[in-house]
Amino acid sequence: MHRLLLLLTLTAVPLFSHAIEEPRYEVIRQFDSVELRQYAPYVVAEVVLEATAEDAGKRAFPILAGYIFGKNKGEKKFAMTAPVTQTATPVKMEMTAPVTQAAVPGGMRVQFVLPEGVTLESAPEPLDPRVQLRLVPASQWAAIRYSGTWSQANDDEHLGKLQAALAAAGVATQGQPVLARYNAPFTPWFMRRNEIWLALR
Numbered sequence: 065m066h067r068l069l070l071l072l073t074l075t076a077v078p079l080f081s082h083a084i085e086e087p088r089y090e091v092i093r094q095f096d097s098v099e100l101r102q103y104a105p106y107v108v109a110e111v112v113l114e115a116t117a118e119d120a121g122k123r124a125f126p127i128l129a130g131y132i133f134g135k136n137k138g139e140k141k142f143a144m145t146a147p148v149t150q151t152a153t154p155v156k157m158e159m160t161a162p163v164t165q166a167a168v169p170g171g172m173r174v175q176f177v178l179p180e181g182v183t184l185e186s187a188p189e190p191l192d193p194r195v196q197l198r199l200v201p202a203s204q205w206a207a208i209r210y211s212g213t214w215s216q217a218n219d220d221e222h223l224g225k226l227q228a229a230l231a232a233a234g235v236a237t238q239g240q241p242v243l244a245r246y247n248a249p250f251t252p253w254f255m256r257r258n259e260i261w262l263a264l265r
Contacts, residue, residue: 085145096229099207108175111194120172128176131195136188147244150174204264213253237262
């Protein structure tokens with residue numbers, strides 16, 4: 065079932081990212097290869113997994129795809145959007161001791177953006193308890209766009225370029241970098257749109 069959901073999701077994602085909906089944003093400043101963006105609020109379906117960056121996407125995709133393809137109360141289906149984002153975060157683990165939960169390192173938060181107009185009130189409740197719905201408030205991000213393979217080396221290279229450009233421009237950021245992917249895995253590496261975001265302080 066998970067493989068079928070993954071296949072359906074991937075075939076639903078066009079090769080070209082502009083063919084599907086993205087969260088609305090305005091470019092407020094641009095320099096070098098960096099954009100400073102003001103995003104409008106949007107709602108996401110997300111899952112937090114104890115996984116490496118390389119494994120998180122593969123594990124999260126069938127879980128989140130299940131939700132948007134109808135594994136929710138009301139069996140409502142949503143169109144696929146872009147990007148799929150992931151970022152490092154602590155993971156809450158159940159404990160057998162009297163203390164019920166503890167944060168452990170090594171977690172990844174993976175998000176699907178829900179279509180514009182979907183609110184926390186109108187979004188159907190997930191049937192899978194691992195899926196959580198969250199409102200992402202209006203926020204400002206620095207973003208760098210690049211193509212190429214989905215690899216740690218490629219991501220690290222462009223994160224370094226983003227950080228260097230922001231430092232040179234005197235722009236302060238905060239929090240963990242967010243990896244944003246806009247294409248299906250079968251998209252040729254040279255046609256992929258990848259981004260890294262850093263929240264502006």
